[in-house]
Every structure is written in C-alpha cells, then in structure tokens.
Amino acid sequence: MTIHRLTLTLCLICLSLLTGCTHSDLVHQTSSIDALLQGEYGPLITVAQLKTQGDTGIGTFEHLDGEMLMLDGIVYQIRSDGTVHKRDNDTQVPFATVKFFKADQTITIDKPMPLANLYQTLDEQLPTDNWFHTFIIKGSFKSVKTRSVPRQTPPYPPLVEVVKQQPTWTFENVTGTLVGFKCPSFSKGLNVPGYHLHFLRDDLAGGGHVLDFQTNHVSVKIDSSRQWQVTLPDTKKFREMDFAKDRSKELHKVEKDH
Ligand SMILES: [Zn+2]
Secondary structure, three states: OOHHHHHHHHHHHHHHHHHOOOOOOEEEEEOOHHHHHOOOOOOOEEHHHHOOOOOEEEEEOHHHOOEEEEEOOEEEEEOOOOOEEEOOOOOEEOOEEEEOOOOOEEEEEOOOOEHHHHHHHHHHHOOOOOOEEEEEEEEEEEEEEEEOOOOOOOOOOOHHHHHHHOOEEEEEEEEEEEEEEEEOHHHEOOEOEEEEEEEEEOOOOOEEEEEEEEEEEEEEEEEEEOEEEEEOOOOHHHHOOOOOOOOHHHHHHHHOOO
16 A cells, blocks of 8 residues: 555545444345345355445345344344354345444334334335335334244245245244335335335244334334435346336235235
C-alpha cells in the first residue's frame, strides 16, 4: 500500500466513523426465488461474502440444507432435524436476502396478536408497499409454527416437491426473534412478495421458516429501503432455465401454511 493510498483509506475510515454511516442502505439478494423453485440449490455465495452485504437476513444453504437466519452478523442454520447451528465463513449459499440493518422505526406490540393482525398493524406503519422493508421482531410469543427443508442430493427436485415432506414444529410460550422482509408486489419472480420471515428461539433450540404465529409481547424494528441489488447465478442450470412461466401458485404452496 502506498502512503497516498494509506492516507486515503484512513481518511475514509475517519469519515465513516464521524458520520456513523459505514454501510449502504442496500438490500442485497443472491439468485432469484423462481430459480430456487426450479431447484437451483448449488453454491453461489459464501457466508464470508454474504457478511460483506449485510448483517441481517434470511435464505437457505447449499443442497437446500435447512433455513437460514442471519442476525447481528451471525449466520444460523435451522436444519430439518430441528437443530440449530452457527455456520462458518466457508459455508455455501444458493439463495439469500440480506441487509445492514438500521432501524427507521421501532414499535412495541404489548397485546397478543395473531399473524394476520400483526401484519395489518405493521402495514399501517410502513411508509409505502413499494419499498423493501426489513424486520427484526423480538420478544415473547404464545406460539410460532415453523418448518425447515431437508437436504437434497443432485439432480435436485423442484422446491414444491421438497416441501411435501417438510417437517413442521409449533413452539409454545417461547422467546425468540423473527427476521425477514416485506417485498413489493413487483418483486414477483425475483423475491417473495409480501412478508417472509424466519424464526430463531432465544435458546437456539429451534426455529425455521415461519408458517404462523401469535405474539405475546414483541418489539418490532423496521428498516425501510429503496435500494435493491440482485446477483444472478452464473451456472449452466440458470442460463438454461425457463422463466416465462408464472410460478406464483407454486410459491404460495412453498411459503404458506396449509
Ligand atoms: Zn423462508
């Protein structure tokens, strides 16, 4: 490193410390939801690279090996046997959405609310449906119903086939954190329009992709963003995929409770 470059780097570091702003307001996404639906479960980005794009988010792992939840820069894997693992920097990821979380608003919900009521209450707080909103919802829950997806081997089946055998859990009177996003309707095909949350128990004894919940007492932090970056896969499989089909019905089967 030359003296000039060193000086410039130090200045930039000082500037970021002074402004308190070290990261962009960008929502980063790896791959597209329609590629995941079509079985793109191969390695696309490492956890180390993901950490340069955000400290908060959700996704899955290579071979579709469970649900991912990222919180405070730590990547948790909730496997289909229900166990939770912290994953290291070398772990490979086929699909994830992450952001450096900076709350724009915090709301306390101190009365019990089922999922639909909480979403409606949050909708009233959001500045618009047409930006990306990241959520960290922490506290106590009367119940949380989740699922995880079992690890697959190539040739990978479509996600809609995998979820037919997905294990589900209902945690009652539990403390933990919901992490996830509300994406605009126009993100269809690329991400999941509407709410998509994952759950992690405080005691790390379970979690997963959220199918249903009822809150007890929670604090909701919301980070709204107008910037969205998608990195598409550079694989033969992706280059040859057909994206003409509308996969909304498939996505509904995969994401929601039935
Ligand atoms: Zn999910």
